[in-house]
Amino acid sequence: MSDLSGERFDSDVYIPHPPGASSYWENGAPLDAGAAMVFRSNLSKLISQSYRPLVQTIGRGIIRPGTTADTWSGLRDPDPSPTDGSTPDLAHQISWSPAHAAKFPVLLLADRVLAGVAGLGLRRVEALFDHAHRGSTHHLYLYVALTRTQSPPDLGGVLAIGRADASATGGQGQTSITLTPTTAVDAVRDAIDITARAEGGDTRTIARAISAYLWVGWVSEQLNPSVAPTDFVYAVSAWEKP
Amino acid sequence: VSTVPLLPTSKPDLRPLIVGAPISAGGEGQPWNGDLLWLMGTCVQPVANCMFPQLSAATFNIRVPYRRPPWVQALCIEVELYGSLAAAAGGWAEVNATLTGSAPIGTTDLDGTRKSLPFDDARIVRPLRGIMDVSGVTANTNTTLTIGHAAFTPDAGTLPLRGISRVSVFELPLGSSSPTASADDPGVEGSWPVATGDARNALYDGTATGPAGFKRFVAEMDRARTRPRWSQWIAPQEDSAAWFTDSAVLADLDWRLGDGSTQTVHLYTRAQRLYGSSVADPHEVTVWYKTTSASDDGQLELTAASGTTTNTVTATLPASTTWTSVTGTLDLPADHTEQRVTLTARASIAGGEELRISNICLRAAPP
Numbered sequence: 144m145s146d147l148s149g150e151r152f153d154s155d156v157y158i159p160h161p162p163g164a165s166s167y168w169e170n171g172a173p174l175d176a177g178a179a180m181v182f183r184s185n186l187s188k189l190i191s192q193s194y195r196p197l198v199q200t201i202g203r204g205i206i207r208p209g210t211t212a213d214t215w216s217g218l219r220d221p222d223p224s225p226t227d228g229s230t231p232d233l234a235h236q237i238s239w240s241p242a243h244a245a246k247f248p249v250l251l252l253a254d255r256v257l258a259g260v261a262g263l264g265l266r267r268v269e270a271l272f273d274h275a276h277r278g279s280t281h282h283l284y285l286y287v288a289l290t291r292t293q294s295p296p297d298l299g300g301v302l303a304i305g306r307a308d309a310s311a312t313g314g315q316g317q318t319s320i321t322l323t324p325t326t327a328v329d330a331v332r333d334a335i336d337i338t339a340r341a342e343g344g345d346t347r348t349i350a351r352a353i354s355a356y357l358w359v360g361w362v363s364e365q366l367n368p369s370v371a372p373t374d375f376v377y378a379v380s381a382w383e384k385p
Numbered sequence: 386v387s388t389v390p391l392l393p394t395s396k397p398d399l400r401p402l403i404v405g406a407p408i409s410a411g412g413e414g415q416p417w418n419g420d421l422l423w424l425m426g427t428c429v430q431p432v433a434n435c436m437f438p439q440l441s442a443a444t445f446n447i448r449v450p451y452r453r454p455p456w457v458q459a460l461c462i463e464v465e466l467y468g469s470l471a472a473a474a475g476g477w478a479e480v481n482a483t484l485t486g487s488a489p490i491g492t493t494d495l496d497g498t499r500k501s502l503p504f505d506d507a508r509i510v511r512p513l514r515g516i517m518d519v520s521g522v523t524a525n526t527n528t529t530l531t532i533g534h535a536a537f538t539p540d541a542g543t544l545p546l547r548g549i550s551r552v553s554v555f556e557l558p559l560g561s562s563s564p565t566a567s568a569d570d571p572g573v574e575g576s577w578p579v580a581t582g583d584a585r586n587a588l589y590d591g592t593a594t595g596p597a598g599f600k601r602f603v604a605e606m607d608r609a610r611t612r613p614r615w616s617q618w619i620a621p622q623e624d625s626a627a628w629f630t631d632s633a634v635l636a637d638l639d640w641r642l643g644d645g646s647t648q649t650v651h652l653y654t655r656a657q658r659l660y661g662s663s664v665a666d667p668h669e670v671t672v673w674y675k676t677t678s679a680s681d682d683g684q685l686e687l688t689a690a691s692g693t694t695t696n697t698v699t700a701t702l703p704a705s706t707t708w709t710s711v712t713g714t715l716d717l718p719a720d721h722t723e724q725r726v727t728l729t730a731r732a733s734i735a736g737g738e739e740l741r742i743s744n745i746c747l748r749a750a751p752p
Contacts, residue, residue, distance in 0.1 A: 149397040157659040163593030163604030173407035173587030174599045180404070182413075182602060183397040186420045189609055190393050192657050193424060196616050198434040199654060201628075204642035240508050241468060241550065247434040248463050248512075248553050252427070254392055263392070271725075273651040275644065295508050317651060330391035339560040340458035341490045341518035350426075350560035351391060375644050378618075380653035385723060 146256040146263075148191040151184045158185055194383040197268065198247045198357060206243075206283070206363045206374040233304045237286060237362045239295035244286070244360035245379075246293060250337075251353040252383070253328040262327030265289070265302060269321045270359060270381040274309055277373040282310045286360035287320045287381070293356050302326060302355060315377075321384060328353060357381055386563040387418060387575035389426035394419030407587040408599075414588050417602055418572045424609040425456055425571035426559035432460070432530075433554045435619040438626060438641050439467065440548030443537040445623035448529050448708070449554050450671045450746040451484070454612050455524040455569035457556050460487070462495060463512040464532060465551040468505040471539040476502040478537045480549070482515055484530040486522035489515055497535060502547075516557070524569070527671070527712065530554060534621075548626075552619065564596035571608070573601050610751055616654035617746035622673065622708045627741040635686050635699075635731040638742065652728040656691065656717040657749060665696065665716035666724075666749060673710045673744035674702050676734060683740035686731045692720035702740065715747065 152158065158181050161167040237243050255264040268289065276283040288296040288304040296304055303322035334351035341347055359381070363374040394416045402408075433449045451460075462482050469476045481497035493515030494500060503510040522528060537547050562570040574596035591598010620627045620641070628638040630647075637647035656666035676683055683702035688695060700713045717726045728747075734740040 147393040149393075150399045152399070154661075156661050157610060160603060160606075162607060163600040163602070168590055168600050168603065170590055173589050174413075175404070176402040176406050176408055177404040178599075179408045179413055179588075180399050180402050182417060182599075182606070183399055183402070185606055185610075186417060186424075187397060188659065189424055189606070190420060192659060193428045194655065195428070195430060195614065196654050197431055199616050199618055199652065200435040201618055201620065201640055201650065201652075202436050202438055202642065204438050204644070238508065240506050241510065242506060245436045245551060247436075247551070248461075248555065249431065249434075250429065250555065250558065271653045273653075275648075293509065293512070298509075315648065334391065337461075337557055338459055338490055338516045339557060340520065341488070347490055348560050350389065350558040352558050372643065375642055377640065377642055377644075377648055377650045378652055382655045 147254045149183070149187040151187045155188065157188045194266070194385060196382045197249050198379060198381040201378050203245065203361070203376045205372045206361050206376060233286065233306050234288065234296040234301055237360050239297060239358065239360055243362060244358055246356045246358045249355050249357050251355050253330045253353060257325065257327055260327050262329060264326070265324040265328055265353070267321055267323045267384040268357065268381055269319060269384040270379060272309065272318045272376055273378040274318065275315045275375040275377065276310055277314060281364040282308055283374045284362050285309050285318055285320065286358070287322055288358040289322055289324065290356050290358060296358060386561050387422060387572060388561050389422045389559045390419045391427055393423050409588065414573070421605045421609055422562055422572045425612065426562060429556040429558050430614055431555045432615050433552060433617050433619060436551045437549060437621055440621060440623060440626050442548065442623045442625065445534050445548070445621045445626070447532040447549060447552055447619060447621050448673050448744055449532065449552070449619065450527060450617065450744065450748070451530050452527050452613050452748060453519055453522045453524050456559065456571045458518065458520050458559065459490060459557040460517045460519050461555055461557055462515050462517065462532070463553040464495060464549055465510055465512045466502055467547055467550045468507050468510065469502040469539060469547065470505045472502040472504045476539050478502060479535040480513055481533045481535060482517065482530065483533070484517060484519065484522060485528060487517040487519045488521070490518045491516065495532070548621065568594055568596070572605060573597050610659070614657065614749040615747070617744065618652055620743045622743045624741065627743045629739050629741045630732045630734065631737060631739045632733050633735050635684060635733045638730060638732055649729055654717070654726050654728065654747065656719040656724040656726050657751070658719040658724050659751065662720040664719065666719050667714060667716050667751065668747040669712060669750045670715045671710055671712045671744065671746040672700070672702065672742060673708055674740060674742045675706060675708045676702070676704045676738060676740050677706065678704050678734070678736060678738035679706050680704050681734055681736045681738045683732060683734040685742070687715055687745070688729045689715055689717050689726050691718035691724065691726040694718035694720050708743065
């Protein structure tokens, strides 16, 4: 549910009503409170169901095996190199290059109440991968990130990032990653200007929107480049999540 | 004129309303208007967000089915090209976007002129971007946005990846709305509701098509409820890139995923649950396809599974050796947790021919 959707009747359904042009709505009379309750409940229902599909795509297909000679086209990104044996943070574990990631533009909505934080949070986003992983000696990791700009997550501007180990499924499987942005977003001050409509010639009106990119990424720890590909991403879907 | 809010405004509580009494125009009408403007003007819909396998053809089209709600004024289109080893040697591509009745707002990258290819495997690829004024596109009618990759020069003599790696299309929000200036704009006129001469400031009826009155509210609730929502999977209309089957019986498609065989690929989306978990979310389905045969029809079976409900529809795809489309219906079950729906597809064609499919497009069509 949208945190801002409000109260609804117990039935929690959109209550059917005559169309606006119907003669049912008597001419010349004010609206009564009973009908207004239906209006209120229905608007709340529409807001509560306003979660949108964001990304639906086939692919990427083969996940290229990594090679020890080219750490930036394969496995864990060595930037920064974890010389102390630590694990890089999620944004720095893969290169986010086109072979290992894809980005999609999205306009986000901030209508989620954050516990203990003033302001509102962005809607949660769930990404679901359909994939294959064959082999028991290596890992397949999947990533999802939201960034404010089109720069890769390791260059900053990360709103949320998540990773899942898809190795346990064996063969074809499905893996879900849910992002829960924790930063309060001011829907007004954190929005950018975006063209809303043409007004003739070069004139246009603008609207405000929270523009972002949704990144999906993957990495196979199958190191041997002579082995036939073992890992695949068949499809990726993402949507806003209550 | 109303400013379109960035948040729902009312968060209403039903209890203060006393059944039988007239409703205050200011107390109810303004928050309702804000919520309608938010639903239609801020909570705008993505139309397509798809990436594509590596391509080899220099010329192909990508089709994006679209149906414009009357109040949507502008679409943003982003196209990303594959990087190329030829980029430094002057490699270029020509990409255009066409939608009948539309025109670019300002300059656009998608005008068919030469655009430099990005470097191979570059991490920061600037997408080609265009914003289209779609106010002249016939509303409430199925149309097709075509993105064309018309030419390509790799110059350097290498064999680069080439073509379009991603297409994104999304509706743009409205900054303001004026139903007085255009009945297509959402909500009610911002200067209303004020019931002149009524001491109680009661909310009066007006008309469904005029800019004010509670009849307009009712009509706007219906427009917000029935607006299109999109789930679409797209492949380029190129013979070596489109999904295909040559099976004489219904079988999984070859999705061009390089896995050496066909797979049951699971396509996920989310149904809207307006009428409880037992009432499905009806969708219109558009499929673009071609056949290698001029006489053998293809078949496509789509299955939507959710919770304990599975709905299947099978459509005949009449033989066509040029890309064409058919439209049908599919009900998405809404009984799964968070209304998740899993779609699967199987297809067939007789006579050892090939059926190639480039689009599976679902558009919500609520009753």
